[in-house]
Amino acid sequence: MTRAWHCWRESRLRFTVKLGGSILEAAPIRQGILSQVAQLRAEGNEVLVVHGGGKSLSRRLAQLNIPSRFVEGLRVTDAATLSVALMVLAGEVNKSLVADLERLGASALGLCGADAASVRCVPLSEAAGSADGLGFVGRPVSVNKSFFDLLLSQDIIPVVSSLALGPDFHFYNINADQMASACAWGTGCQALVYLTDVAGVLGGNGTTVRSAGPAEIEDLRNRHVITGGMLPKTLSCLEALERGVPSVYVLPGASPGVLRRVVDGTLSEGTCISKNDK
Numbered sequence: 001m002t003r004a005w006h007c008w009r010e011s012r013l014r015f016t017v018k019l020g021g022s023i024l025e026a027a028p029i030r031q032g033i034l035s036q037v038a039q040l041r042a043e044g045n046e047v048l049v050v051h052g053g054g055k056s057l058s059r060r061l062a063q064l065n066i067p068s069r070f071v072e073g074l075r076v077t078d079a080a081t082l083s084v085a086l087m088v089l090a091g092e093v094n095k096s097l098v099a100d101l102e103r104l105g106a107s108a109l110g111l112c113g114a115d116a117a118s119v120r121c122v123p124l125s126e127a128a129g130s131a132d133g134l135g136f137v138g139r140p141v142s143v144n145k146s147f148f149d150l151l152l153s154q155d156i157i158p159v160v161s162s163l164a165l166g167p168d169f170h171f172y173n174i175n176a177d178q179m180a181s182a183c184a185w186g187t188g189c190q191a192l193v194y195l196t197d198v199a200g201v202l203g204g205n206g207t208t209v210r211s212a213g214p215a216e217i218e219d220l221r222n223r224h225v226i227t228g229g230m231l232p233k234t235l236s237c238l239e240a241l242e243r244g245v246p247s248v249y250v251l252p253g254a255s256p257g258v259l260r261r262v263v264d265g266t267l268s269e270g271t272c273i274s275k276n277d278k
Contacts, residue, residue: 143186
């Protein structure tokens with residue numbers, strides 16, 4: 001499987017990389033990925049980093065005796081959970097990524113959707129049949145492209161945590177896969193790359209789907225082959241494609257040099273979802 005970007009080679013490539021919670025927990029893998037991000041940025045590519053941090057958040061919630069609940073892969077977020085999410089996701093996890101990138105010689109800026117209205121959302125207060133809904137959970141609806149353009153034009157890597165303001169100017173927790181999708185379509189990225197702790201999207205026979213179009217992904221979702229946390233991830237993939245991102249990748253973050261192979265068009269692992277695949 002290859003998805004080369006040769007038609008854009010005369011100019012900077014712009015793409016969004018989403019780091020999942022499991023990737024963030026594995027220090028050698030995390031450092032390998034961030035090294036690739038810093039190097040690709042140094043070569044003139046424009047890279048946005050969006051991160052989760054669910055494992056860190058769940059761990060801190062457990063320390064505070066606050067239960068973690070999920071509905072169809074989305075974290076139920078009450079007021080207490082939201083307060084901890086702001087501290088962990090927009091604070092500890094975000095700033096540690098910024099520090100790591102700066103240590104690698106890159107210029108990075110940590111932010112959440114509230115900063116400069118970079119990402120705005122609407123609440124999902126009544127969702128998934130839950131009696132009290134999902135609480136303070138949002139869905140991204142707008143992106144401040146000019147703000148990201150400014151950062152990227154100054155060779156800065158935006159590091160975005162998955163929280164944003166709603167129309168009531170209250171903070172909302174956003175699924176990080178959805179946040180990454182919004183950053184990709186909202187800033188005109190040529191690709192969206194999800195780096196995960198799995199080999200890619202799995203098909204009905206349990207093997208990795210190497211390339212697929214939206215219809216095939218929809219079929220896997222409808223047949224309940226895709227379940228759990230892969231449900232919001234693949235929904236975010238489909239939204240990114242629908243809103244103009246040419247290619248979306250779900251890749252094993254532990255594979256050395258995987259981002260380099262995406263850019264060079266030599267990828268041989270993971271899943272690529274594109275409207276060109278029928």
